[in-house]
Amino acid sequence: xxRRGRRLFLVVAVALVSSAHVGSPDTYFEGTAxxxxxxxxxxxxxxxxxxxxxxxxxxxxxxxxxxxxLPVFWDPKTAAPPxxxxxxxxxxxxxxxxxxxxxxxxxxxxxxxxxxxARGSGSTLVPVTAVxxxxxxxxxxxxxxxxxxxxxxxxxxxxxxxxxxxxxxLDPGATPTRRDVRRARFATAGGTLLLALALxxxxxxxxxxxxxxxxxxxxxxxxxxxxxxxxxxxGLWLAIDDPAxxxxxxxRAPLIPDHGHxxxxxxxxxxxxxxxxxxxxxxxxxxxFVTTPPPLPPGRYRVYADIVQESGFTQTxxxxxxxxxxxxxxxxxxxxxxxxxxxxTGDERRGTSADVSPLGDGSTMTWRRRAGPIVVDHxxxxxxxxxxxxxxxxxxxxxxxxxxxxxxTRDDGAVFVHxxxxxxxxxxxxxxxxxxxxxxxxxxxxxKRLEEREQQRNGPHSAHHAPMAPGGSVSxxxxxPRAGSYRIWVQVKREGRVLTGVFDxxxxxxxx
Amino acid sequence: MAxxxxxxxxGAPRTAPAPYYLVASAFAAxxxxxxxIWDISWHRSIGRDTFWTPAHMAIYLGGVVAxxxxxxxxxxxxxxxxxxxxxxxxxxxxxxxxxxxxxCIWGALAMITSAPLDNWWHTAYGLDVxxxxxPHTVLALGIFGIQFGALLLALAExxxxxxxxxxxxxGVLVAxxxxxxxxxxxxxxxxxxxxxxxxxxxxxxxxxxxxxxxALVAAGRAAQIRWAATTxxxxxxxxxxxxxxxxxxxxxxPKLAPVFNPISHMVAPPFPLLLVIPxxxxxxxxxRAGSVGDWRLAVLTGLGFLAAFVVTQWFFADFLLSPxxxxxxxxxxxxxxxxxxxxxxxxxxxxxxxxxTPRGFAWAALIAVLSARVGLWxxxxxxxxxx
Numbered sequence: 090x091x092r093r094g095r096r097l098f099l100v101v102a103v104a105l106v107s108s109a110h111v112g113s114p115d116t117y118f119e120g121t122a123x124x125x126x127x128x129x130x131x132x133x134x135x136x137x138x139x140x141x142x143x144x145x146x147x148x149x150x151x152x153x154x155x156x157x158x159l160p161v162f163w164d165p166k167t168a169a170p171p172x173x174x175x176x177x178x179x180x181x182x183x184x185x186x187x188x189x190x191x192x193x194x195x196x197x198x199x200x201x202x203x204x205x206x207a208r209g210s211g212s213t214l215v216p217v218t219a220v221x222x223x224x225x226x227x228x229x230x231x232x233x234x235x236x237x238x239x240x241x242x243x244x245x246x247x248x249x250x251x252x253x254x255x256x257x258x259l260d261p262g263a264t265p266t267r268r269d270v271r272r273a274r275f276a277t278a279g280g281t282l283l284l285a286l287a288l289x290x291x292x293x294x295x296x297x298x299x300x301x302x303x304x305x306x307x308x309x310x311x312x313x314x315x316x317x318x319x320x321x322x323x324g325l326w327l328a329i330d331d332p333a334x335x336x337x338x339x340x341r342a343p344l345i346p347d348h349g350h351x352x353x354x355x356x357x358x359x360x361x362x363x364x365x366x367x368x369x370x371x372x373x374x375x376x377x378f379v380t381t382p383p384p385l386p387p388g389r390y391r392v393y394a395d396i397v398q399e400s401g402f403t404q405t406x407x408x409x410x411x412x413x414x415x416x417x418x419x420x421x422x423x424x425x426x427x428x429x430x431x432x433x434t435g436d437e438r439r440g441t442s443a444d445v446s447p448l449g450d451g452s453t454m455t456w457r458r459r460a461g462p463i464v465v466d467h468x469x470x471x472x473x474x475x476x477x478x479x480x481x482x483x484x485x486x487x488x489x490x491x492x493x494x495x496x497x498t499r500d501d502g503a504v505f506v507h508x509x510x511x512x513x514x515x516x517x518x519x520x521x522x523x524x525x526x527x528x529x530x531x532x533x534x535x536x537k538r539l540e541e542r543e544q545q546r547n548g549p550h551s552a553h554h555a556p557m558a559p560g561g562s563v564s565x566x567x568x569x570p571r572a573g574s575y576r577i578w579v580q581v582k583r584e585g586r587v588l589t590g591v592f593d594x595x596x597x598x599x600x601x
Numbered sequence: 602m603a604x605x606x607x608x609x610x611x612g613a614p615r616t617a618p619a620p621y622y623l624v625a626s627a628f629a630a631x632x633x634x635x636x637x638i639w640d641i642s643w644h645r646s647i648g649r650d651t652f653w654t655p656a657h658m659a660i661y662l663g664g665v666v667a668x669x670x671x672x673x674x675x676x677x678x679x680x681x682x683x684x685x686x687x688x689x690x691x692x693x694x695x696x697x698x699x700x701x702x703x704x705c706i707w708g709a710l711a712m713i714t715s716a717p718l719d720n721w722w723h724t725a726y727g728l729d730v731x732x733x734x735x736p737h738t739v740l741a742l743g744i745f746g747i748q749f750g751a752l753l754l755a756l757a758e759x760x761x762x763x764x765x766x767x768x769x770x771x772g773v774l775v776a777x778x779x780x781x782x783x784x785x786x787x788x789x790x791x792x793x794x795x796x797x798x799x800x801x802x803x804x805x806x807x808x809x810x811x812x813x814x815x816a817l818v819a820a821g822r823a824a825q826i827r828w829a830a831t832t833x834x835x836x837x838x839x840x841x842x843x844x845x846x847x848x849x850x851x852x853x854x855p856k857l858a859p860v861f862n863p864i865s866h867m868v869a870p871p872f873p874l875l876l877v878i879p880x881x882x883x884x885x886x887x888x889r890a891g892s893v894g895d896w897r898l899a900v901l902t903g904l905g906f907l908a909a910f911v912v913t914q915w916f917f918a919d920f921l922l923s924p925x926x927x928x929x930x931x932x933x934x935x936x937x938x939x940x941x942x943x944x945x946x947x948x949x950x951x952x953x954x955x956x957x958t959p960r961g962f963a964w965a966a967l968i969a970v971l972s973a974r975v976g977l978w979x980x981x982x983x984x985x986x987x988x
Contacts, residue, residue, distance in 0.1 A: 138728040225725035238714040252691040257700040258985040261689035
């Protein structure tokens with residue numbers, strides 16, 4: 090297998106064990122719970138049922154008396170939710186509270202976070218996707234311990250059979266006769282055989298559970314992307330060709346728009362990550378989406394497509410495609426489509442750590458890095474400032490309702506994340522959780538209400554207008570899940586034009 | 602479970618305390634079974650648990666008490682000549698100790714082994730995805746080891762006792778501990794024979810024949826008292842009834858979604874099977890027909906048990922599903938917080954898929970006879986254990 094082939098294989102293989110986003114199962118949210126600004130992190134357990142860990146940090150100056158958390162799995166027939174859990178204050182930091190979340194079923198949860206303090210009580214909903222994403226290896230120390238105990242138990246059981254047959258019925262002080270010993274040998278041989286068979290049965294049972302767990306690991310819906318360059322149906326087509334999606338007998342929640350689009354599709358050039366596009370295909374059916382790709386350099390591209398279902402379940406479809414030629418002049422299929430191609434090869438750029446990225450209109454984007462290395466699972470708040478060509482802070486406009494969009498991927502594709510200043514959550518999922526009602530038992534009922542709400546707004550892209558930070562800056566809460574080399578694309582809007590800054594970063598393991 | 606045995610010396614009654622290890626292991630056996638019933642109720646009422654729930658503590662306490670007391674006994678009988686003479690034992694890897702003590706120690710070790718395995722299992726495959734999982738099976742084997750070990754210790758004391766009264770006192774303990782083992786078996790078969798709603802299914806009678814005939818026949822033959830099987834069945838029922846009456850006194854709130862049935866108190870376990878009635882049949886048959894040979898006796902006791910069991914449970918299940926049983930005493934009509942309560946509570950389940958037919962009863966009869974034969978074989982061995 091060639092190096093490129095190996096890399097592409099890895100992209101698809103990793104996607105098989107990832108949930109919404111790719112290789113980044115934890116949830117990061119930054120917003121407000123009533124009057125209290127909060128940052129919420131939910132660490133995924135990787136298995137379902139499992140215990141997720143939630144951390145709530147109060148970002149404002151007001152202290153909280155109590156923080157309550159409650160994971161709710163939507164079921165219209167649910168009689169009552171259980172009482173919320175009181176999060177424990179983390180010693181040494183009065184602004185941080187933590188608790189365990191019991192996620193018992195696969196699917197979309199809304200975690201209700203309530204802060205009680207001097208300014209009253211305030212709540213927010215944090216969408217969390219509960220799926221099994223990992224298979225835990227049995228590490229050597231525990232494996233050795235269990236094997237040792239297992240050997241001890243087996244040998245002990247064999248000896249029990251021996252002792253039972255040889256001596257247990259003898260009078261006190263009597264010694265076993267030859268007959269007793271012969272009988273004990275016979276019983277021990279039979280017992281050992283039975284115990285060995287039982288052990289083999291247990292081993293087979295364990296393997297069966299493990300195989301079932303592997304089979305049940307979350308896989309995003311299968312998608313195929315094709316580039317059609319001739320005929321009437323020219324364009325980039327993405328087909329959701331997964332039986333789970335196409336089977337008419339299965340009731341599935343329909344897609345709902347996120348930032349006004351049913352699908353956010355990202356193209357990342359496999360070679361050097363040197364070209365990137367953020368597109369919004371339009372649906373031709375419930376399973377077919379099409380867009381016009383921008384004039385990207387020909388080559389193989391990784392395809393990531395974010396979708397949200399009415400249930401609040403979010404996922405990233407993963408595919409690859411070969412871009413050959415594109416129609417020129419290019420006309421964007423959607424006004425929010427954007428793309429960037431770096432000059433030179435991506436490999437030339439990789440390895441540098443430039444904190445300043447030139448933007449398409451002459452302005453610049455600066456990454457305000459914190460001092461020190463970026464470490465796995467440590468807060469790596471990603472803050473960027475945009476300066477106009479004259480050096481003054483740029484005035485940014487909302488891009489699809491957000492102050493900015495950030496997309497990052499590890500060079501091998503093992504991690505792919507689409508972030509907003511609100512974090513990794515889907516705002517459409519959050520809105521779905523806010524709007525749902527006990528009567529929403531028929532698929533499509535809530536989606537219709539969401540659509541009506543969308544239409545009532547002033548324009549399609551004011552859906553989730555986030556407050557714009559002053560000074561042309563935009564910030565994203567995140568922690569990198571794995572070590573390695575990452576490329577980051579930061580997208581903002583200035584004077585009606587979408588601008589994309591490109592950065593590279595090396596993330597270190599925590600042990601270093 | 603404090604036990605004293607009456608002995609008569611020179612015509613005057615004297616109370617000799619039971620050995621400490623027997624008291625400790627009997628206490629451990631009861632503590633574990635109480636903990637298991639409590640834990641099941643905890644999962645049906647509250648939903649979530651931690652390592653430190655009182656139900657878990659009762660189970661671990663049983664393991665610790667049995668393991669420690671029997672471990673100490675083995676050290677004493679191995680290294681102290683006087684203790685070794687007073688308490689005969691079997692050889693085991695260079696040590697000596699009563700056979701029942703070794704079974705208890707093995708059970709405690711199995712329980713210890715299950716703890717890290719279960720913890721890893723939850724992290725790897727999810728929290729209690731299946732109740733019957735490999736680590737839970739290791740734990741169940743450990744629990745069974747402790748209960749069976751305690752029973753073996755009591756049997757050895759009974760079989761060595763020279764005074765009839767003392768042997769009878771230990772015989773009562775043997776029967777009671779057999780009741781604990783029967784209770785444990787009924788917990789494992791909770792899904793098949795726990796609920797009266799299953800009493801029109803063929804499986805109900807097959808499982809009942811397989812599980813209880815062996816235990817009751819073995820107890821009937823091994824315990825040196827007149828109504829041994831009946832006493833064992835009564836002990837099984839007493840444990841269930843006490844747990845039913847105590848558990849539902851305690852308030853409880855479900856803490857896991859979804860909550861379809863907002864209960865306010867701990868959910869009681871199902872009402873026990875009326876095993877005393879088939880046990881009386883077994884006791885009578887063992888006494889009246891004990892000399893016909895074990896295969897013939899197995900046919901008699903197996904069929905006798907099944908006939909009494911079917912008649913009793915068939916009609917008693919009707920009563921348990923009626924409004925007359927929905928009260929504190931019987932404790933029925935209490936369902937998990939996660940149950941969507943409906944008319945199914947008062948109906949017989951799966952009567953279409955697995956109806957109780959003559960063919961099903963014929964299979965149950967065959968199982969009962971074979972089970973009784975195994976019970977006779979076990980009972981014979983148990984009646985001879987002296988170490």
